[in-house]
Amino acid sequence: MQNSETVATGRAAIEMHGCGSCHRIPGIGQAxxxxxxxxxxxxxxxxxxxxxxxxxxxxxxxIVNPRAINPDTAMPVLGVSxxxxxxxxxxxxAEGEGG
Structure with a gap:
């Protein structure tokens, strides 16, 4: 679940979907x-x-569909698979364990 390849893929997905524009995220520049x-x-x-x-x-x-959990959330549905x-x-x- 948290092997290094998966974690690297997650980092790339965070950057691609622009998660850092709304959240502080450890290890992501300008997040x-x-x-x-x-x-x-x-x-x-x-x-x-x-x-x-x-x-x-x-x-x-x-992450996939925050509005299914809370229709009033400010978090958008970003098309994350x-x-x-x-x-x-x-x-x-993985990053949060070290922080």
Whole structure:
């Protein structure tokens, strides 16, 4: 789930989808947005988006379609595929463990 190739794919997907324009993300240059919550220390958080228990599958679900979980969220549906979302989640969990 968090091998180095998957984590690298997640980093690339984060950059491609522009996640850093809204979030602070460890290890991503210029990912210093303040619209959404910082994604530092993600493994230590109890919930994803304040709604779902913080599990890998829940984070993937949120990334793919946040409005299915919370229709009022400011987070847009960005067209992230389930595979990309899994790689993004792997990156966030891996980087957050060190932060």
């Amino acid at each position: 210093d947005g303040n619209v959404g919550p910082p994604l530092t220390h993600l493994p230590k958080q109890s919930y994803v988006a304040g709604k779902l228990p913080n599990t890998f599958p829940n984070l993937v679900t949120w 389930p595979d990309e979302a899994a790689a993004i989640a792997a990156y966030l969990y």
